[in-house]
Amino acid sequence: MVVVGSLTLAPSLPATALSASEAAATTLALPLSTTSEIRAETVGVQSVALAGYDGATIVRDGYSAEAAPPPPAPVAEVAAPVAAAAPAAAVGGSVRWPFPQAVRISDGFGPRSAPCAGCSSVHDGLDMNAGDGASIGSIADGVVITSTDDGGGYGAYVEIESVVDGQTVTALYAHMQLGSRGVSVGESVTAGQLVGLVGSTGQATGPHLHLELFYADGVRFDPDAWLTQHAG
Template identity: 40%
Template sequence: MSDYSGRHRPPTRAERRALERRSRLPKSFSATYALPTAAAVTLALTAVGATAAESSPFSGEVAEQAAASLSATTLLEDPQLGKDARIEVAAASRDSSGLSERRRAVSDDVVDSQVRAQERADRDKKRKELVAKKKAEQKAEKSAAGWVRPLASGSLTSGFGFRWGRLHAGVDYGASVGTPLRAMGDGTVVGAGPMSGYGVYIDVEYADGTVSRYGHLSSVAASVGQQVAAGDTVAYSGNTGRSTGPHLHLEIRPGGGEPVDPTGWLTERGIL
């Protein structure tokens, strides 16, 4: 059929229908199916955001932020977008940004709390390790039978034997004035105070009847009749009596009798 209808002839019915078909919008774009502006913007924002999130190399909150930012930017740059829709998109973008900042703040608080908790745990662990180390050192000081050395540290400076025409009835340990002296085992204080030649002394009797005597003390820290345990401080070293310098004079008296060379007794108990 020709499009030309002549100068004065009106279009026929068939021609009018053909023209209407050409100008008619698709059914999906008719008023019945058109979405309100706000709903259309929301759908567009959701669709673009989902696409960005799926294709993003990030994950979690980073991907959400990237998708939201990309959606808002894309829609705001659309020349077909109305003024009201632009306002809604911008508001949605601000809300998304604020939510991300709040999430980040909460995340930072959680991290800080975890760091502080870990620091406390580390400090507690170090304290426990120090306590355990100290106990292990104290335990190591004891022999298998539960004996300890009279001093925490110190070396022998003089042995048992005759010296200058008289018997040196014990062994000497170098120690400055005021050094704590310990009971070598569980026992009872059976003597303490001043004595000629010894200056200030203290005697401790152990379960097997052996008596240890500490001489030339500056002071005693236990009284006669007191029960003491291995490692308890019973006196402090000094330079009293017949002494040429501060030290501990130690004698071993089996059964409370005459002194013997302490070396063998100390060696047998692993505390020489």
């Protein structure tokens, strides 16, 4: 009877009436992974709440984590320096001086003391001393109307007719070296093209270019002033 009573009372004990040792065993029996997840979630929530998260910096317990800086701006490609282009050849009525460099003017346009017997006291052109044998260039595009080695007082000379600013202008290049003329009658030339070489043929006291300019009326005018206006 005693045994039967004991067996009867055992199932009637409440589920919570476990001993302290049994309760501890039950708590320790929880899987470790479950405990870690609970702690991780708790720390994450506390971190956000304490930081006052502003999207850039998270601060907790004296530590900080800076947001990643933006990527550096791409470096602009720098083009290699380009050398300045050489000026294009003068075409289409461009005007230039007969020599590419500055030269000495030995005699200007207008009245003068005659430099030699038979030389005129009224100078119809401009005498330019570029040196014996220097290359003479056409002052403008045009057409050759005279080219001869037998020009009397002019010696070997060439005439080139051009149209500048709507006006027909003729340039006469005199006292050139014999056989140095580089153009023929009827030939079209461009500004800067070789006309001939500086010489002292005809009525000349030494090697120089005698340059004359005139319009259709044949009246000579100052080449220095005209070239300064049109060629600079």
